[in-house]
Amino acid sequence: MAEVSVVVCDMCGQLDRSTARYGITQGGSTVQFDLCEQHAAPLERVLDSKRPDDGSWRRFEGMFTTFEEIEEQKKRRADET
Numbered sequence: 001m002a003e004v005s006v007v008v009c010d011m012c013g014q015l016d017r018s019t020a021r022y023g024i025t026q027g028g029s030t031v032q033f034d035l036c037e038q039h040a041a042p043l044e045r046v047l048d049s050k051r052p053d054d055g056s057w058r059r060f061e062g063m064f065t066t067f068e069e070i071e072e073q074k075k076r077r078a079d080e081t
C-alpha cells in the first residue's frame with residue numbers, strides 16, 4: 001500500500017497551503033515547526049530584518065528551491081494548461 005505524508009502548518013493545518021520548516025533555539029533546546037506563508041509572515045519579517053543588506057542573502061536564497069516551491073510550481077503549471 002502506498003503512503004503519502006503531507007506536512008501542514010502547525011497553526012492552521014490547512015492541507016492546501018505549502019509550508020516551510022523553521023527552528024528556534026532557546027537555552028540549548030531547539031523547537032522545530034512548520035508554518036504556511038500566512039503564519040510565517042511575522043517570523044519572515046524578523047528574519048528579513050536580520051539578513052545582511054548587501055544582497056549576499058538573496059544570492060544564497062536563489063541557489064535553493066525548496067520541495068514546497070517545486071510542488072507549487074508544478075501546481076501553477078498544471079493550472080495554466
Ligand SMILES: [Zn+2]
Nearest residue numbers: 009012036039
Ligand atoms: Zn497556517
